[in-house]
Amino acid sequence: MKLNLTVPNNHRVTTLLQTWQDNVGAKEIGEISAIADRLGFGRLTVGEHFAIPQSHVAASGAHYLHATTALAYLAGHTERIRVAANVSLVPLQNPVVQAKQWATLDWLSGGRADLIVGVGWLKEEFDILGVDFGARGRIVDEYVEAMREIWSRDVASYEGRFVRFAGVAAEPKPLQPGGVPLWFAGDVPATLRRVAMWGVGWSPYLTPLEKIGEGIDRIRSDPAYRGQPIEVFYNLANLRLSQGHVGKDHDHDFDTWNVQQLVDQICGVRSVGVTEVAPPLPKLRSYQHYLERLHWLAGEVMPRIG
Structure with missing residues (x-):
C-alpha cells in the first residue's frame, strides 16, 4: 500500500x-x-x-492551480516521487496542447507523471469555457485517443467529431513506454470502461468503499479489458464530501494521531482492493505541525502498512 500526499493550499x-x-x-x-x-x-x-462560478465559491473556493504548471514545479523539487493532478479536467483543454504539456512534464521529470483523467461535474465551468457539458464523456474519449496517438507516433493523425488533425509531429515524447500512464476518476460505468480500455488505475470518488471491489470486477469483465493490473487510488478525504464539494453532515475523522486506528482504516480500504491512499488530515495548528505529521506518517504508519 502506497501513501500519497495532497499538497496543502492547492485548493480551498x-x-x-x-x-x-x-x-x-x-x-x-x-x-x-x-x-x-x-x-x-x-x-x-x-x-x-480553471474557472469557478461565483455561485460555487462558497463550497469549492476559487483557489486552484493549473495542474501541469504546478506539477512541473513539484517535480523540480523532487527526484523520485510521482506527480499527478487529482483530477485533470481533460475535456476543457485542447488535446494537442494537453499532449504537449503532459509529454513535457514526463520528459522533464524523468518519467514520473501520471494523468488522472476527470470528465468534470461543474456545468457552469464548461459554459464559461464554451465546452458542451452534455458531450463531455464523448469529448474525453476522443481527446484520450488523440493524445495517445501523438505520444506514440512520429507523425500522428486523428479524425473524430470533436478533434481532428493530420500530419502532426510533436516532441519530446513521454519517457514512459506507451506514454503518460492514464488513470480515470469517477464512479459511473463509462469510467470503468475507460480504465479497461486505456487505463492503469481507477480513482473512485463517491463509490462506497464496500462497492470498490465490484467496480474492479466490472473493469476486469469488460470486453475491452487488456489483462493489465488494476491500481486503485482512494483519497480518504472523500469520506467527508458529497457531490459538488458539499460537506457531509457527520465527520468521518477520528483520532488520526492514533497509529493503530489509522493503520486499521488503511488496511480496511486495502482489503477491498485499494492500492494507494491519501491519509486523512486531522486538525492541525500550523505549517510546522503539518511537517511533524509527515514525519509521523513516514515513521509510524508506513512501516505497518507496507
Whole structure:
C-alpha cells in the first residue's frame, strides 16, 4: 500500500480547509515536496479547476492551480516521487496542447507523471469555457485517443467529431513506454470502461468503499479489458464530501494521531482492493505541525502498512 500526499493550499474546498494553509505558498510547497520525496510517499497530487462560478465559491473556493504548471514545479523539487493532478479536467483543454504539456512534464521529470483523467461535474465551468457539458464523456474519449496517438507516433493523425488533425509531429515524447500512464476518476460505468480500455488505475470518488471491489470486477469483465493490473487510488478525504464539494453532515475523522486506528482504516480500504491512499488530515495548528505529521506518517504508519 502506497501513501500519497495532497499538497496543502492547492485548493480551498471549504469543508477541508484549515486556517494554517493560508500561509502555505510556493516556498513551503517546494519544501513539502522535497520532504515527501525523502520520506517515501508515493505521489504528490494537486486539484484542477480553471474557472469557478461565483455561485460555487462558497463550497469549492476559487483557489486552484493549473495542474501541469504546478506539477512541473513539484517535480523540480523532487527526484523520485510521482506527480499527478487529482483530477485533470481533460475535456476543457485542447488535446494537442494537453499532449504537449503532459509529454513535457514526463520528459522533464524523468518519467514520473501520471494523468488522472476527470470528465468534470461543474456545468457552469464548461459554459464559461464554451465546452458542451452534455458531450463531455464523448469529448474525453476522443481527446484520450488523440493524445495517445501523438505520444506514440512520429507523425500522428486523428479524425473524430470533436478533434481532428493530420500530419502532426510533436516532441519530446513521454519517457514512459506507451506514454503518460492514464488513470480515470469517477464512479459511473463509462469510467470503468475507460480504465479497461486505456487505463492503469481507477480513482473512485463517491463509490462506497464496500462497492470498490465490484467496480474492479466490472473493469476486469469488460470486453475491452487488456489483462493489465488494476491500481486503485482512494483519497480518504472523500469520506467527508458529497457531490459538488458539499460537506457531509457527520465527520468521518477520528483520532488520526492514533497509529493503530489509522493503520486499521488503511488496511480496511486495502482489503477491498485499494492500492494507494491519501491519509486523512486531522486538525492541525500550523505549517510546522503539518511537517511533524509527515514525519509521523513516514515513521509510524508506513512501516505497518507496507
